[in-house]
Amino acid sequence: MEFLDLSPLTRARGTIQLPGSKSISNRILLLSALAQGTTDVRSLLDSDDTRVMLDALACLGVNWIRRGDTQDYVVQGVGGAFPVKQAELSLGNAGTAFRSLTAALALCGGNYTLRGVPRMHERPIGDLVDALRQLGAQIDYLDNADFPPLKIAPAQLTEASEVAVRGNVSSQFLTGLLLAAPLTGKSITIRVIGELISRPYIEITLNLMRRFGVEVERDGWQAFTVPAGQVYRSPGSIYVEGDASSASYFLAAGAIGGGPVRVEGVGSASIQGDIRFAEALQQMGATIAMGGNWVEASAQGRLHGIDADFNHIPDAAMTIAVAALFAQGSTMLRNIGSWRVKETDRIHAMATELRKLGATVEEGADFLRVTPPVQLQPATIDTYDDHRMAMCFSLVALGGVAVRINDPKCVNKTFPGYFEAFASITQRSVMSTDIPVIAIDGPSASGKGTVAALVARALGFHYLDSGALYRLTALAAQRRGVALDDEAALAQLARNLDVRFEGGEIWLDGERVSDELRTERIGNGASKVAALPAVRTALLERQRAFRQAPGLVTDGRDMGSVVFPDAATKIFLTASAEERAQRRYKQLMEKGFDANLSNLLEELSERDARDAARSVAPLKQGADAILLETTHLSIDQAVATVLACYQARQSGQGA
């Protein structure tokens, strides 16, 4: 199995010239072939699927030439009837080519056999065949009923002027019928049974039929009439706009990796439904700018999860499922049942691969809910011979983890140069040490956590409360009856903690424990387990794994000295013991806990003494840490000071 290893990436920015749209390319090729006259097709997509269509048209006697090395083609139309009346066509896994050629050839008066790759033979076509048979088409299944391969004989047109087709399996069935209807020479009305999915693809079909001189009358999304006497006529020259589905990977890269990333070739003037991917990304918190022929994405902070219906953009929705790994909270993708009959069962494939990265995924017949892990795990991604699986999972590398993409050449189906284009807008982080860390250490209740979380929010960085890991170890020990001096058992517990940090809350073994963790009892227990070297070693790599792009703000006792000694900015944040006791007292009262100020002062001093006296990673201001005394500072002032220190350091002024 061939594979491609993507190194951890830190950032995405740049401009991409998009290849032509697959949906538009294959429709234009068929329309140009069926039309009267010669069509200059400009910027056709160069991919497996378009090659399948070009080869099939050549087999059917259509003359076309490519202009030199360009993606411009000249197609000589056959005026409605293919010259070759007998042919065997191999159509790979190209759904657009298979469905539209089935319809056109069934009404063209010849004998044809249509085959594909094994997966194509698992993709249903029965609804389209049933509808064509209503018109008099002679189509037989060569293997299994309702599935390719197919044998087509000349149609014996019936009197029927109305056909019905199911709309909820694939919109390509309706597209095929619409494209072929003018070949009958009579008025045909197509009624859609059930909900019509992927409507924007039908809009593309209607738009292009109009460009080739055929008007379709529409009654909502339920009935489409192609009036009699219309024939396709070449528009002379036609331009294939960039692929909006392919744009989704780069726009998502801009949103995940900071951006800005600009795609050129699609924009507000696009006729493709997938242009609305930009809206979904915007809902997740990305900043989107758009012109007639370009779109740009960037993001200041972290994305957030959304709950949305993706029936209208099923292909680009796959990119949302992967972007969900970088969002705060869960993302729910609804109404995506058509994924089940695409290049692979995409719901199952997506769920399987997201889980490898550590995500929690719930899958249903037509939905997917993705909850990101606290930290992404490096993984080998299987791509199921599905170009979109390969392209969307490349985005995972922007999480600062290595990812292996199996069978990367499957992208050739629609975007042969994808990985080169992706590399051109992303920056490699050979070492995760390229990702900036702001380390804030200091004694208990000094305000480290509050300040660190606000600094992280201001910069759009990740946040790690390292003390919570020691507190969680103490809580887990208490729940399992492990003594606080049993170093080996505690280290084992620390290594295997089942924790989740989400939206400021913390879960242990699936139970929300945020409030219990903040009690002084657990704080004292944490201070005891934190003195044990084996526990600290067990938690070391766990803490380092939080270092993910675009950056990390973390607080604790040894963040600058041990865990992230190369942190960009190190702060030692403190306040007088009396002020800290006051702050903790107020904090506990606000949470509804009982507290006594003098006891708190005593406990806090005891804890600081233990934390400072231990032999490993003791609490103390490092020589390279900036002292931030906050006894007389407000939270905002403390936050502003940390930000100023970081920015001074970033702009090279030192700090």
Ligand SMILES: Nc1ncnc2c1ncn2[C@@H]1O[C@H](COP(=O)(O)OP(=O)(O)OP(=O)(O)O)[C@@H](O)[C@H]1O
């Ligand atoms: N500069 C400040 N002025 C007044 N109150 C503050 C200031 N900084 C933080 N606080 C308050 O002090 C309380 C304790 O802060 P926080 O929990 O962030 O401290 P901490 O150092 O992270 O504590 P611990 O080490 O125990 O986790 C909070 O209620 C917070 O709002």
Ligand SMILES: Nc1ccn([C@H]2C[C@H](O)[C@@H](COP(=O)(O)O)O2)c(=O)n1
């Ligand atoms: N990096 C760290 C973080 C915390 N600890 C210990 C010391 C504290 O008493 C205890 C709880 O931390 P808090 O939540 O109060 O910040 O955990 C440590 O040793 N090293």
